[in-house]
Amino acid sequence: MLALDVCLLSPNKRRCKGSQVRSRLSSGEGLTTLRPRLGFPCQQVKDTSTVVLLCSQGSVSETARSVSLDLTQIIFWSFITKGQFSRGPTHSSLSLMDVLWMIVLTVGLLGSHCEGAISCKNEIGGDVDWFILYKKPAGFDYVYIDSTDQNLKKNNKPVNNQAGVLAHTLNPYFERSSDSGFIAYNDQPPNEESVNCKHGHSKGVVMMDKDNVVWLLHSTPKFPKGDKSNNFYPKSGERNAQIFMCVTLKSAQSAQIAQHLKGINAYIFDKHNPEKLRDSSTAPQPPYHEDLLSAGGQQFKRFVKKISTKSEGDLYVTIADTLKSDLYIQTWHSKPETMDTTTDGHKLYNIKPPFGCDHSKWCVSDSENWMCVGDSNRQPSQFKRPGGALCINSKPVADAFREIKSSTDKDSATNCDTDSATNCDPDSDTRPSPSKRLRVGKTV
Structure with missing residues (x-):
């Protein structure tokens, strides 16, 4: 035949x-x-x-x-x-x-x-419940872990490949069909317009249809750059390390995601059928946290931090005290290899960037099975801005990121520039870390 x-x-x-x-x-x-x-x-x-x-x-x-x-x-x-x-x-x-x-x-x-509900995708376009992608600096290579193979592995395709993980996942964003919708938010948007400091330092894409919601959080300025699979990744995103976390949720949880975007005051730069992600409730007074369950049953927890000029505005204080755990933390230009203590006695360790010029924002528990992708740097200027995080309760993921934090690149660069300037945080994303930091757990 x-x-x-x-x-x-x-x-x-x-x-x-x-x-x-x-x-x-x-x-x-x-x-x-x-x-x-x-x-x-x-x-x-x-x-x-x-x-x-x-x-x-x-x-x-x-x-x-x-x-x-x-x-x-x-x-x-x-x-x-x-x-x-x-x-x-x-x-x-x-x-x-x-x-x-x-x-x-x-x-x-x-x-x-x-036919099928939207979902996070892997490199070959197959549905996955969740994934975490950590792009290395000076190029488009990355390490990756997902729900189907919970082992950290290297990429087969570059992060900007038009038939890769991100392109497959963003297909509803490219297609813009009447059956789905999306909200894209980024305080450093592709059009490079100036964003008011009242918005969170937050970046992500939320896509939804009648069955599912896909929430893609990330740290990359100007992303998505274009609305096609061959131009979605910004050239400026090549220099620094970046992180992406994607989770597939049932549509019944769309109101919780909408509430989260309110809480961080996300700057929305593009949208399509946004009414599909509706929430008429008033967001709780931050700080607060809420449990989420993925479509495949994986436990997540989302955080919205307090806005304050004091150390209580540090996102990672809220996470550590809620999870009752010490944390290893990677954020942009945080003073590396220093330790602070929260008022509840939990230790916050700033790690040396694993991949050199690292614009990612994440933390991992020292002993519990929690790993989080956040949107805020550990800088006093960001304590007074909205912000939040999404955390996954997974031993394979936590183990993988504890291993990453221990395998710092010996050739790590220190003279790193951000992908895009911001007028809100002159000491966080565009300049070296400040010489003075607020002591966590103490007020000034």
Whole structure:
């Protein structure tokens, strides 16, 4: 039996609905560009309304599988088990009409597979309940851990790859369909406009449909830079280390996420169908924390910190005293290898940046199974700004980050600039750490 790899692309339709298999290939794009993406040869045939690509992979034992690329048109794949096309359908036993009928049958058989709730994604586009991605400085490499394989591993694709972890996860942001919505917030937005200091130093993207909410928190200024899979990661994000945490939640918890964005006074720079993330309640008076349960049952806890000119405005004081744990903390230009103590007696250790020029903000318990991604630096100027964190209760994750904090890069750079300037915190993201720090647990 001969099966075909068939790609159906409509030149006058720039977006497909209900499919998780997508590409940004247009009808005018040549096969030279396409071949490197697919890894095997293709032929292109046109009629007045359709572009069909016939691709082969020689003898393959598999009869069918989905290939998740980063797309705007629907692509369905089945593999050739015998033979190979070399000159297109006119030299094969199948006519163009046969091919089109095969497409119709494939759509009918696989249509239900293409429908699905939004989710965090892995490198091959598969659904994951959560992931944490830690990008290294001076490039696009990273280490990564997720719900399906709770072991820290190195990347196979760069962080800005258009068929990688972030691009797959951000597909609802690129697609902007009527069935989903999103809110993108960043106090250092892509358009570089000045943001008032009343907003948190917070960055993230919240995407939602009728079933799920995907919450992607991160530390990267100007992210997402563009609204396509080939331009979403800012060039400025190459220099410093950055961190991303993604969690998939059921839609019933969307109000809690909306409340969190209120609490940190997130600066929203882009949105689509934002009414899908609604919360009519009044946010509690900070500081406060609340438990969250992911769609897969993983325990999380979110924090909103107090706004104060005193040390009680330090996000990590709130986290340590709530979790009743000492913390190892990484934030931008914190004075490394120093220790403070909260009024409740918990120790806060500023670690030396594991990856040198490190713009990430995270902490890990010294003995408990908690690891958190925050939005605030340990600088007095940020005590008086809103802020928050999301923490995961996972021994594999906590162990992985305790290992990271112990494996500091010996070649760590110290003369690091931020990705983007901010007018709110002259001593936090744009200059070296201040010579004087507030002693945590004492007021001034």
